[in-house]
Amino acid sequence: MKRYEEIIKVIERRAKQGELTAGSKLPSIRALSQEFNCSRNTIIKAYQELESRHLIYTVPKSGYYLVGDYPLLHDDFNKGAKIDFFSAGPDRSGMPYQDFKHCLNQAIELYKEDMFMYSEVQGLHSLRDTLARHLRDLQVFVPPGRIFVVSGSQQALHLLVKLPFPNGKTNICVEQPTHNSFIESLKLEKATAYGIEVTSSGIDFDRLEHLFKQHEIKFFYITSRFHNPTGYSYSNSEKKRIVELAQKYDVYIVEDDYMGDLEFRLKQDPIFAHDPSGRVIYTKSFSKVLLPGLRLGLTVLPEAMKKHFSLAKYASDLHTPVLTQGALEIYLKSGMYDAHIKNMREIYKEKSAILQQACEDYLPSSVTYSRSLSGFYITIFLPASLKANQLINDLSRENVFVGNAENMFLPEFKKDHILRLSVSHVEKEKIPAGVQKIADGIRRLSCEKK
Numbered sequence: 001m002k003r004y005e006e007i008i009k010v011i012e013r014r015a016k017q018g019e020l021t022a023g024s025k026l027p028s029i030r031a032l033s034q035e036f037n038c039s040r041n042t043i044i045k046a047y048q049e050l051e052s053r054h055l056i057y058t059v060p061k062s063g064y065y066l067v068g069d070y071p072l073l074h075d076d077f078n079k080g081a082k083i084d085f086f087s088a089g090p091d092r093s094g095m096p097y098q099d100f101k102h103c104l105n106q107a108i109e110l111y112k113e114d115m116f117m118y119s120e121v122q123g124l125h126s127l128r129d130t131l132a133r134h135l136r137d138l139q140v141f142v143p144p145g146r147i148f149v150v151s152g153s154q155q156a157l158h159l160l161v162k163l164p165f166p167n168g169k170t171n172i173c174v175e176q177p178t179h180n181s182f183i184e185s186l187k188l189e190k191a192t193a194y195g196i197e198v199t200s201s202g203i204d205f206d207r208l209e210h211l212f213k214q215h216e217i218k219f220f221y222i223t224s225r226f227h228n229p230t231g232y233s234y235s236n237s238e239k240k241r242i243v244e245l246a247q248k249y250d251v252y253i254v255e256d257d258y259m260g261d262l263e264f265r266l267k268q269d270p271i272f273a274h275d276p277s278g279r280v281i282y283t284k285s286f287s288k289v290l291l292p293g294l295r296l297g298l299t300v301l302p303e304a305m306k307k308h309f310s311l312a313k314y315a316s317d318l319h320t321p322v323l324t325q326g327a328l329e330i331y332l333k334s335g336m337y338d339a340h341i342k343n344m345r346e347i348y349k350e351k352s353a354i355l356q357q358a359c360e361d362y363l364p365s366s367v368t369y370s371r372s373l374s375g376f377y378i379t380i381f382l383p384a385s386l387k388a389n390q391l392i393n394d395l396s397r398e399n400v401f402v403g404n405a406e407n408m409f410l411p412e413f414k415k416d417h418i419l420r421l422s423v424s425h426v427e428k429e430k431i432p433a434g435v436q437k438i439a440d441g442i443r444r445l446s447c448e449k450k
């Protein structure tokens with residue numbers, strides 16, 4: 001290792017240990033050259049290198065400063081004894097952080113002019129062209145004019161809760177459980193919502209029809225594959241039935257395809273593909289397969305709803321940041337996205353299979369669990385006498401972290417005996433041991449209750 005590289009390593013270690021934080025002034029060139037007993041030029045070279053990596057910046061006549069905090073603990077996260085079935089972000093090890101960094105660096109040059117002004121509410125035209133091509137692979141055939149780039153798919157879902165729909169109705173039908181940000185949107189907007197339970201065999205179609213018929217449903221919010229938290233994926237015939245019912249009772253469908261990219265089975269198209277006429281509003285997220293912090297998602301709207309949605313999006317944040325949109329366009333066009341997704345599909349398919357097998361091998365017969373083909377999640381249903389929170393506390397003392405699903409229910413559906421497991425943060429080798437510990441914990445708690 002060259003001398004200036006050694007100095008870079010030392011500075012980085014100090015930043016990682018928290019000795020240097022965002023905005024900290026770095027030692028002067030003279031001080032460092034004395035400390036390392038080397039020439040000033042060596043220190044200058046180290047600083048220049050750090051600056052070219054955008055890690056430090058210079059203030060003329062003042063000195064060098066650290067741009068941002070270094071990630072202190074994250075790299076060590078999940079190493080060691082800890083088994084984290086709780087965190088639901090994407091698998092850190094598989095994330096294309098460096099690749100995306102290159103795209104961001106390119107985007108800041110390529111989209112320089114766009115950065116100096118407000119941009120299109122609907123999203124960069126060039127990105128929407130690219131997204132229209134990308135969506136074809138998911139059997140979503142739409143012109144760019146129907147696509148809105150949003151600041152995370154949650155933004156679209158949130159705006160749709162209050163938006164007027166062409167059917168003039170106001171109530172919402174929602175799977176139970178469902179992902180908790182949507183529950184928060186319903187609460188915040190004081191929307192009237194009717195739940196339909198998702199079990200390991202799907203939903204009860206008679207109940208769905210009853211709800212559609214009796215309750216003036218504006219839209220049915222559905223995660224059509226890799227449901228959060230059950231992992232359930234609807235079959236094609238179920239999707240067709242949902243579309244038929246929606247047509248019969250003039251209900252819109254808001255299809256959340258947040259992990260559609262992870263589909264590995266053939267001919268498993270989204271509900272949108274069964275009715276592209278405009279009754280199905282499609283949303284897609286880039287959080288689970290790319291980086292959640294980017295806040296990038298899209299929605300496909302019928303022509304009749306574009307005007308209202310544009311106004312709502314404008315009132316919400318004017319538009320999604322140009323820099324991340326530009327970087328996503330570069331990432332998609334370069335082919336990096338496709339290569340990355342292929343890899344992710346394999347990773348999650350394998351992890352999910354290991355998790356299923358471990359549940360089968362170790363969980364006691366008193367519990368049931370959802371069958372999940374791929375994706376992140378499964379739910380474990382404890383016997384009603386056991387409280388999930390008690391088990392969660394017990395397990396945390398053994399360094400196994402699991403979530404409950406309490407905030408994923410409407411009040412009248414609330415359940416306190418459900419565990420949600422996410423495999424995204426757990427190394428595949430640790431999954432069986434983690435499930436074994438959960439199984440032991442269940443047995444111990446069951447004994448205590450007797």
Ligand SMILES: Cc1ncc(COP(=O)(O)O)c(C=O)c1O
Nearest residue numbers: 152153154179228258285287297
């Ligand atoms: C089912 C589901 N839909 C949507 C979202 C929100 O995704 P985004 O980060 O794109 O807003 C999540 C986030 O966890 C989710 O679980």
